[in-house]
Amino acid sequence: MTLDQMLFGVFPYLAVVLVIVVTIWRYFSDRFSYSSLSSQFLESKKLFWGSVPWHYGILVVLGGHLISFLIPRTILAWNGVPWRLYVLEVSALAFGLLALLGLVMLIYRRATNPRIRKVTSIMDIVLLLVLLVQVVAGLWTTIFFRWGSSWYAGFAVPYMWSLIRFSPDVSLVSSLPFMVKLHIFGAFSLVALLPFTRLVHLLSLPLSYLWRPYQVVIWNRRDSRRN
């Protein structure tokens, strides 16, 4: 088995199994540990300039990846007209840079503030560094290998679908430049890291807040309340 087959044919499955099994296991065995582990209470201003750009940037970029993954042909058709391609590429770059800016701020904050250092675990450092590599590789791809949005839809998406069909087509990625390969490997590393880090917080997105009533009353003896 070649290295490429290991990294792009086997590792993705390992990552997905890990994320499913460990996340569920962690949820049921140690729910207390599910938290955003916010450190805003100890330092607020720099967090604002880190967390807000980071999250808006990364969520839009991730959303873009997801949409293109679901409807690659539509994206290719959209990119058929040059100005539409530029709009897409420039927005992707802008949000990517926003995420990078935020991430650098978050890393700087963790490294320099003694209070924040006190609530930084090894996994926090690992996560932030992997994210940094991932974002830099992504931006590198956007800037130096034009036009990413098109060949992502043309190469990466078919590769991911081949994974889903359980017949990984490694040839689709093995010819790609190093930085792109790094980006793909980084993505699955993050999937694998998710249950071992604070990244579990993104599974806790409390959507039910949208429809639940403001007040929550819990009765110990439910049957005793007839209405």
Added chain:
Amino acid sequence: MDVRAQVSMMFHLDKCIGCHTCSVACKNIWTDREGTEYMWWNNVETKPGTGYPTKWEDQEKYKGGWKLKSEDSPEDKDKIKLRASDKGRGFANLFHQPNLPTIDDYYEPWTYKYNDLFDSPAGDDQPTARPISLITGEPMDIEAGPNWDDDMGGSTVYAANDPDFADLTMAEKKAFFEMERMVFFYLPRICNHCLNPGCVAACPSGALHKRGEDGIVLVNQNVCRGWRHCVAACPYKKVYYNWKSGKSEKCILCFPRLETGQAPACFHSCVGRIRYLGVVLYDADLIESTASAPEDELVDLQREMILDPSDPDVIAQAKRGGMHDSVIDAAQKSPVYRFVKEWELALPLHPEFRTLPMLFYIPPLLPVLGRLENGTYTIDEKDYFGSLDKARVPMKYMARLFTAGNEEHVRKTYEKLLAVRMHKRVEQVGDLNQDDVDGMLKATGLTVEMCEEIYRLTSLPTFEERFVIPPMHREYATELMGDPYTFKAETGVGFANKPKRGL
């Protein structure tokens, strides 16, 4: 009518001696862990003062509690919204909560490097124990601490910035700080276990809830995800963020103690015996309309929500809702019911925050009216109600605290307190005119019997009269049966695994 029970509280401020025993009792049981050093679920502030966290009452700064929607858009009337956020903004603010206080708004907790006193090598100087931050472990300069402004210490910085001075004119403010007239009193505070809690409403994860049977408001540590919106939304700043565990925590009204028939630690230990605890029954159907009432009706309407536990209709409805007889019985004996509803003496703190707080206060009479005469502390008894106009603390100030600025309302309470006092004075000292005192009673609507009962329950109550703890009936659904001290220095009460900070 939806009759529910609330374990409710009353603090008699005339009796508070500012000893902080309550705070220490609470800290020793619940907040002596890493991450909670700065938390004082029970704290005692000097008023006037800026309080804890600094200027917590200033909702321009902290954006806690509710406000009328009509303040923003006059057309949709009578409905309220959280000052800090609505549901949409709740999501937008997940990544950074703009109204979250930081630890510096409270104080950075510290200890001293005591070992240096023993381990330092011999030298010319005495070794000293330097202050060490309990967060970073580094040496630090102490800039603030709990009760930094106790007894008006540094009053030019602290007391002068009291948010409750908002309604006072410059001259009135100045008069407040004249040396000879200077006056202060204590304000002990715990979570109010509100009927319309902002903390519960703000939590996106639904981690906070009000217990149906007794109304205690809790944070479920297993559901909390550290979004910290509850901290921002509580106008009393009584939810605290544990910086170590990444979860929010708050006063639990010592429910493990209540469930075993003991008064909460701060109540039990109170040296001044200022604290009363008992059940009140209320109509939960009225929560929304009361919370969105015009400001000057808030106190009255909240009182109206509280139901007469001896009324057969109320009892029937309560039973239909599944309330146990023993709880209704406890409600009938509740000292809080008497002070709040029957005698209308106790008032909620800052009702204008619209959370419908269920901790009530009897405003202090002595420091407000008392003065120094020939070296003796005295009250101008002979002036009857007139003394209220000469009060050292303007009624306006007390109104800001307890009646959403309604001076007449707080004055009515004071007149009653004075009338009871005069009544006892005629009886025991006999130096006042009986007719005048009778006139005072008439004006305030008090009878001689009521005065006697108020006097008894204020001055001579037994332990059992102060704390009428309803049986919690955990035999029906056990959350915890056992000795609360088992969990001392732990987070929460009983986890299958040790609760430690997540990865």
